[in-house]
Amino acid sequence: MVCKAQRQNEGVNDDIDDLIRLDLFRRQIEIRHCEQRAYDLFLQNLVKGTSHLSLGQEAIASGFATAMKEGDKSFCTYRGHAHTLARGAPMHAVLGELMQKDCGLMRGKGGSMHLTDVDHGVMGSYAIIGAHLPIAVGSAWRAQYLGDDDVTTAFFGDGTTNIGAFHEALNYAAVFKLPVVFVCENNFYMEYTPISEITAVENPAADRASAYGLESILIDGNDADVVYRTAQAAYAKARAGHGPSLIECKTYRHSGHSRADPGAYRPDGELDDWKTNRDPIKIYRARLKEFGISEDVINEIDAKALAQVDEATERAKASGFPPANILATDVYADGGWAWRN
């Protein structure tokens, strides 16, 4: 299948402003360093529980977040660190939550799989496959109902396309023409199993789009420019009242499914090929140079991102664990947990 966004802009590729390109790079490199740090902290036993990294998938989070406006809503999965960071959530609070510290986004009450930062439009990360798609539909219904201008985006993996909630959400959003964008990050593996072996169609999201009267959109998810353009088009469509989009982004995760998974099921050489030839950071460094941005400027952004991660790491390490007195807060809207008098 030909990538529509690429084809439209073939040979042009100069439609994106330099400042936006720098922003796209900054977001990607911040995520790369922060996710690498999360992995290192896990090896030091400082990240508890589990974690699902987006190493190798940074272009998707960055492309969409850069195309979003303030007030737009993001709904993420347990692989949601990248999307949370891309919206501008404080890095120390993201790492702090992974380390289950008091400085964490949710003070350690949610953990790695549930990153939430409403102030930055991150309306939660959801760890039951598919659940957040209908919830994102509800957020979009609210925008339509109240006349709000924001667009809601739900990010999810290829495995989600085989669960019922995906199909319910797509149909519902299409029927009511809701301003929601569904973004499938197809990294080729549903946890430990190749998605192609357990899905009836070749492209798990794009090939299902026609079932909901939607355009089939399949893009290179490792090229931030392509992602950004596609996101812009989808957001413009949504804001114009023309309903939802379903976008499948081909990508590859450099790590295993979760911290417990070394990814041994992948054929020899596959990971190396993606890392060498299709790494979003490498692609984007080359792109910046192609447009005359100097190596010094690129390296400076890179170094600044790393310094930011270092600072955030120290801040998170220095934070205490959450106090016992928040154990039972915010179960109910009165702030407490009382279920009886």
Next chain:
Amino acid sequence: MAELTYREAVAAGIAQEMERDERVAFIGEDIARAGGVFKATVGLLEKFGSKRVIDTPISEEAILGAAMGAAMTGMRPIAEIMFSDFLAVCWDFIANEMSKSRYMSNGQLPCPLVVRTANGGGSRFGAQHSQSVENWAMMIPGIKVIAPSTPADVKGLLAASVRDDNPVIFFEHKSLYATKGEVPDGEYIDKLGTAKIVRVGGDATILALALMVPRALQAAEKLKVETGIDCEVIDVRSLVPLDTQTILSSVAKTGRLFTVEENPRLCGWGAEIASIVADEAFWDLDGPIVRITTPHIPLPAADNLEDLALPDAARVFETVRKVMG
């Protein structure tokens, strides 16, 4: 006071809240044009229009997800799940999502919504359209669970549920839809978390919920007339929050406790209350706590078999008479 049916009270409660607050909208299967399969929402579409009263696909996950996403971002939706049995196909949204979003996000994600559903047996619908599943909901921290027995309580508690800032699961009893009762005129709002003493008595306390309330009352009258045993009957109304003070005070007075539960035996709501009373009012008790429940079986369709399964006034009468005799 006007006399309304239980089903008319549903529509009246929704209408009252939709008139008051633009953020309240109502979604569900066949709730708008058809007025609901139980005709409990007749007239709402005509009154409020298709922007606020919306027929959805048969997509229970999408219905609850849509309500939740809207609630998290500024609306106060009401969602209908046609039969409470169908909650099982969207249980993720009750058990994992709406009940936990506030806690997991450390208070960032509120979820003020109401899930209305037709619960309970007596309609000869068989095992997948007749269950009493209020005890499923009671087990989950983070939601409120309401089950009214009269038209007035339907309107007042439904209004209170819409105004509550938490997710509320509102169990209407499908065998009560045709019953009638006085409902206060004008704006009427009740209080969640309050049980109601519906018959005062000094010899034994009988707790009941929804359809079991009129049956317990009928048994209590017969017990008084035929045996002289004077029962206090409490309509629990609200499983979460649970009004334990009303229950404990009654037990302190009567010394005996019976529960009449439509849910199957294991982990029914009465079991939790029995545990509380055993812990906190053991020395007030003059005898064992007795639970009268549906046996631990799926419900049959045949009317004679379903009648055998559900607790009725005769079984309550016999049980209390035997235990107290």
